Structures are given as C-alpha cells and as structure tokens.
Amino acid sequence: MSFIYLDNNATTQLDSAVLEAMLPYLKDLYGNPSSMQHRLGREAHKAVETARQRVAQAIGAKEQEIYFNSGATEGINTVLRGVAQSYATKGKHIITCKTEHKAVLTTCELLERQGMEITYLDVNNNGELSLDQLKNAIRPDTILVCLMSANNETGVLHPISDIAHICQERDVLYFCDVTQSIGKHPLHVQQLPVDLLVFSAHKLHGPKGTGVLYIRRRTAKPIQIPPLISGGKQENNLRGGTLNVPNIVGCGQALANIETKPQIKALRDMLEKQIISRVPETFVNGQIEKRLDNTSNITFRHLKSTEIMTALPDIALSSGSACVSGLSDPSHVLKAMGLSNEDAHSSIRFSLSKYTTEQDVADVVQQIEQVVTRLREASPIWKLFKDGLIP
Structure with a gap:
C-alpha cells in the first residue's frame, strides 16, 4: 500500500x-x-x-x-x-x-x-x-x-x-x-x-x-x-x-483555484460508516449535519490513538490539532464536548482533501480494522472490558 x-x-x-x-x-x-x-x-x-x-x-x-x-x-x-x-x-x-x-x-x-x-x-x-x-x-x-x-x-x-x-x-x-x-x-x-x-x-x-x-x-x-x-x-x-x-x-x-468537490463528503461518510460497522466500540465525535465535509473524528475505545497511529506508518493521521499533537494532555476540544480523558486519548482525526480517492478510504478502513483488532487482542484493558469488569 x-x-x-x-x-x-x-x-x-x-x-x-x-x-x-x-x-x-x-x-x-x-x-x-x-x-x-x-x-x-x-x-x-x-x-x-x-x-x-x-x-x-x-x-x-x-x-x-x-x-x-x-x-x-x-x-x-x-x-x-x-x-x-x-x-x-x-x-x-x-x-x-x-x-x-x-x-x-x-x-x-x-x-x-x-x-x-x-x-x-x-x-x-x-x-x-x-x-x-x-x-x-x-x-x-x-x-x-x-x-x-x-x-x-x-x-x-x-x-x-x-x-x-x-x-x-x-x-x-x-x-x-x-x-x-x-x-x-x-x-x-x-x-x-x-x-x-x-x-x-x-x-x-x-x-x-x-x-x-x-x-x-x-x-x-x-x-x-x-x-x-x-x-x-x-x-x-x-x-x-x-x-x-x-x-x-x-x-x-x-x-x-478553489473548487467544490462533493465526493469528499461521500468519501468521509463511507469511511465513518465502514469503521463504525466493522470496528466495535467506536463512535464519531460531533456527528452532526453542520460540519465540514472532509473531517471525521473517531474514538476507538480502550486503545490509545498513539498506539494505533504508530502501527500505521503508511497512513498520515492525527490525534487532534497539529499545534498541540505533541502534548500528552487530552484534546481540549473533546474534553469540552464531555468526553472522558480515556476516550479523548483514544480519538483520531481523519481529514480528507480533493486528492483523496475511494481506494484510499477502502485501504485505510481495512488497515484500521486489522490494527485495532490486533492491538485489542493483546490489550489487558480490552480483556477487562470484554469480561465486563470495566465500562
């Protein structure tokens, strides 16, 4: 890839x-x-x-x-x-x-x-x-x-x-x-x-x-x-x-050069729908009608976003604003929206452009599903969740 x-x-x-x-x-x-x-x-x-x-x-x-x-x-x-x-x-x-x-x-x-x-x-x-x-x-x-x-x-x-x-x-x-x-x-x-x-x-x-x-x-x-x-x-x-x-x-x-690219919204919606349906315990933050067509912020519960992104060296993603992504603090935006520290630390921003293709999205979804599944299988926290010992 x-x-x-x-x-x-x-x-x-x-x-x-x-x-x-x-x-x-x-x-x-x-x-x-x-x-x-x-x-x-x-x-x-x-x-x-x-x-x-x-x-x-x-x-x-x-x-x-x-x-x-x-x-x-x-x-x-x-x-x-x-x-x-x-x-x-x-x-x-x-x-x-x-x-x-x-x-x-x-x-x-x-x-x-x-x-x-x-x-x-x-x-x-x-x-x-x-x-x-x-x-x-x-x-x-x-x-x-x-x-x-x-x-x-x-x-x-x-x-x-x-x-x-x-x-x-x-x-x-x-x-x-x-x-x-x-x-x-x-x-x-x-x-x-x-x-x-x-x-x-x-x-x-x-x-x-x-x-x-x-x-x-x-x-x-x-x-x-x-x-x-x-x-x-x-x-x-x-x-x-x-x-x-x-x-x-x-x-x-x-x-x-500004030009409208309606396919960006369709690709973003495709990415969200497939991740949510194929990867359990995920949700989109701010999933409302009035938002940018290119942006999706998704929480992968019980995994650190840094773990996921490190395991995906061929995909450029972000855990939030580029200006603060090097900090250990959780996103101030997600915290203001009511997310816990844990869920805020588990969130990844996907932001598309006019150069993003349908194949890009399909490849990203596949890689995300594989990596999240593998990391959770090795995670004691995920085992505690599956056993009903943590919410």
Whole structure:
C-alpha cells in the first residue's frame, strides 16, 4: 500500500498550479515589492497586488481590506492583542469558546494576566455552542467576540451568520478564524457582517508561512488595530517587514483555484460508516449535519490513538490539532464536548482533501480494522472490558 495522507486539517499538498505560479518569484522575479524604483521591484509589487485582488474577489472583500501576514496564528495575535489595546477605554471583556484553536486560547490567557476578562462559552456534546448563551454573555463592556467558523478537530460548524448579526445588533466587533472552512464552505463577507477574519494559505493547497487578515472598512467607527510587528510601512502600516512575494502569489493562486468537490463528503461518510460497522466500540465525535465535509473524528475505545497511529506508518493521521499533537494532555476540544480523558486519548482525526480517492478510504478502513483488532487482542484493558469488569 502506498502512503495515504489523511491529515489535511494540519496542512495540505501544494497544488501544482500554485507551485507553478510561485516559481518565477523564487528565481527570476526576486525583487523587493517596496523597491519601486526599478523593474524587478515593480514586478514584485504588481504580483502582490494581483494576489490581493484574487483574495478579495474570492471572499467578496475590497482589496484595501486584505492584509498579508505569516498565517492565522499571527493574525489571531494581531487582532486579539490589538483590539485589547485599542478598545481598552470602552471595555476589557472578550468572549470566545472553550473549543477555539490554541492560538486563541493561549493569547486570551495572556490577555487575562494583563487585566482583560475573558468569557469562555461552553459547547454541548456535539460541539455546538448556544446562541442564547452568547447573547447573555455580551455586556456593555464587551469589545470583541472571537468564534471560529469550523473546528479544526471535529469539523463542527458554528452558525457564524447568526453570530455576526448578534454582534452587529449589540455593537460588538466579531472576529472569526476561518482557517479550516476557507475553500470548503461558502464565504462572502458582503453577505456576512463579520468585522475581522483570518486564515492560512497552507490549509487550501497553498504554501506554508503566509496568511490573510481581513479588516472590514467602515466609514462610521473605523476598526482600530495597531501593528503587532513594527517596522516599515508595508501592508498600509499594519505589518512591518519585507513581503514574502512567492508565498503571497501562491496564496492568491490557491484562492483562485478553489473548487467544490462533493465526493469528499461521500468519501468521509463511507469511511465513518465502514469503521463504525466493522470496528466495535467506536463512535464519531460531533456527528452532526453542520460540519465540514472532509473531517471525521473517531474514538476507538480502550486503545490509545498513539498506539494505533504508530502501527500505521503508511497512513498520515492525527490525534487532534497539529499545534498541540505533541502534548500528552487530552484534546481540549473533546474534553469540552464531555468526553472522558480515556476516550479523548483514544480519538483520531481523519481529514480528507480533493486528492483523496475511494481506494484510499477502502485501504485505510481495512488497515484500521486489522490494527485495532490486533492491538485489542493483546490489550489487558480490552480483556477487562470484554469480561465486563470495566465500562
């Protein structure tokens, strides 16, 4: 069996058209886009602005609302730290959710130590948040609501249109991390009153190390965010530093290449159905209608996910977010959904892409069934379960 890659929520294969678009700016057109005095600089500047236009067009934004950076983590830090600083006179209260990406949660913890008050919304057993809980959490001193569009571990979608309208009615900024949903779920900022959003190019078959921050241009009450990285006047004074032209070009090309692949959902459903039917004591986390078509998080009870993945060297899988997969702690997302430590440690994320085939899924299911059966047969814990001595 050839190597099968099902860890696309961590990163994706670079699209060949994206690589082709990037190559000239890695070799021949290597100018600095700020060096407008000569041809190579002007060529680089033109390439950046073309990419900006492509990104804006893809999400329904204005070109002036698009800022390039190193990725979603930088964008998250820019927004959370920047809003906390600029809006401190209005209030020091931010609302987020217990299942947000660690880049959000870690930054919020830092802001708490600096005097901000953070409300962490709960989710139910399916990973869904309550809009009533959100409404009740908003206070006169709330300056920002930070809620992602799709969870990176389970694929569960939040109702971001409803969230955006609630924030709009209450005059609170809404910041949305769309890193996992971009390219997989429709997004048009003219139809969605989100104020700020971020994503990374490498989640949609673009290059690593480049992302986008969108800031809505408003005539009344313009959104004020200071730069996280000071330096030159690049990106309209919001982010200092020489622009990564090849990656920005690749980001624009990746957005231009977005295409709907309905077979991904069918393949995901096939994978889930066959694993659940062929491997006992398994269940899907967040198995609801409103989730990403490519994502499945499955618990294999009474086995550590690390044991399973180690026994499958030719299949790329994940036990959760790539940013925290090296930690020994159970997934904070699954814990927030009510899973025990044991079940959280027994969960594996399968994330498909446009390159995933039906044969890939069939091979993965077969390998999973064989490996789980073999590992359980050798497990004293599984014997205790079979003997009815543990639940």
